[in-house]
């Protein structure tokens with residue numbers, strides 16, 4: 001039996017309690033998708049819209065993993081852009097420009113087309129955590145604007161910050177009006193409902209135990225066997241099929257969120273008058289936004305050693321109060337965590353284990369939009385359009401030739417360096 005949703009603000013405010021059955025018996029499909037987070041659901045929906053028959057197998061519940069528990073920040077671009085540019089040069093820059101808002105477009109299109117109620121709002125800010133970060137943020141915006149790709153970007157000078165956020169802690173930043181925030185579990189459920197309406201066979205409590213490649217492939221759960229022309233391994237961190245190119249590539253790290261009680265309107269206006277989603281410019285960053293019912297959802301404390309803090313509230317609250325002292329006496333109603341898939345190059349891992357077994361994972365905490373565009377790239381590849389897929393497959397990733405535990409300790413050590421650098 002799979003696990004139920006973690007006790008988060010999102011699970012408590014989910015629109016849709018729909019349950020999908022457990023997979024049983026023999027089935028045939030054009031594509032079998034393993035994993036019911038954004039990567040898998042988005043791929044299944046794209047394929048169904050294009051006329052493919054799809055079976056999707058989820059070990060727990062739809063949206064159970066990072067997709068149903070994240071900060072809900074819909075952020076432009078993807079992680080590891082500097083490595084894409086470094087490795088692919090002009091082709092890489094062109095790719096990044098083409099995909100920068102593609103995930104947003106897919107999400108916005110589906111919210112409109114399928115009437116998905118997921119509190120989608122526009123406005124996202126990167127706030128300079130240190131004075132010395134501001135020149136980098138300014139350069140980034142000016143470069144994007146010079147390249148004709150900066151519509152929606154606004155620099156916020158340090159002296160303008162008081163109009164943007166009710167805290168003195170940041171040193172300016174920039175706002176991206178095309179990015180924003182949303183209720184991720186409701187988006188995932190809405191996309192799943194849309195996929196099911198187009199004929200995708202969705203199964204929960206259906207952990208995949210074995211994948212036999214070849215033509216066709218066979219995907220096995222405890223009670224079902226699916227024969228499929230192609231398989232998509234759609235998931236950040238939890239897959240057990242870390243074979244070949246996936247070995248030592250992605251490491252799970254913890255990230256955690258607390259949600260305050262609903263704030264009165266005056267307090268919400270005072271701390272975040274433009275209702276922005278905010279992430280700071282540190283490598284080990286804080287991120288926050290308001291929920292539709294005016295709670296502050298505050299995240300951070302990424303834990304690379306993969307050991308969860310014993311008390312999430314005690315761990316996150318001091319930082320929240322440091323940023324917004326006005327919230328010192330507010331109740332914390334929810335606290336939860338999840339796993340982010342980290343790839344050392346920071347570039348999402350999109351590729352193939354075999355000619356017809358695809359994988360997409362390792363979004364490095366930047367997956368709300370990226371899952372959607374990565375899923376489209378994989379679906380295009382299945383249909384024979386390879387340009388973007390080939391570029392991702394070309395990326396040289398760094399792999400750690402050690403087991404997961406040791407890999408996480410090495411990662412934690414590396415991140416300690418960045419944490420200290422953030423603090424200096």
Ligand SMILES: Cc1cc2nc3c(=O)[nH]c(=O)nc-3n(C[C@H](O)[C@H](O)[C@H](O)COP(=O)(O)OP(=O)(O)OC[C@H]3O[C@@H](n4cnc5c(N)ncnc54)[C@H](O)[C@@H]3O)c2cc1C
Nearest residue numbers: 035037038039059065066067070071073208236338367368
């Ligand atoms: C606390 C937190 C905050 C975050 N905040 C943000 C944010 O604000 N903005 C942003 O862009 N990104 C954020 N992220 C990252 C983002 O959530 C992820 O990148 C994204 O959700 C990954 O989606 P996925 O579908 O690849 O993986 P998941 O959502 O983890 O889905 C994988 C699914 O596969 C299933 N599965 C695993 N093994 C099997 C198997 N053998 N058989 C069948 N099913 C299986 C799992 O049960 C799971 O449901 C955050 C992540 C966390 C944890």
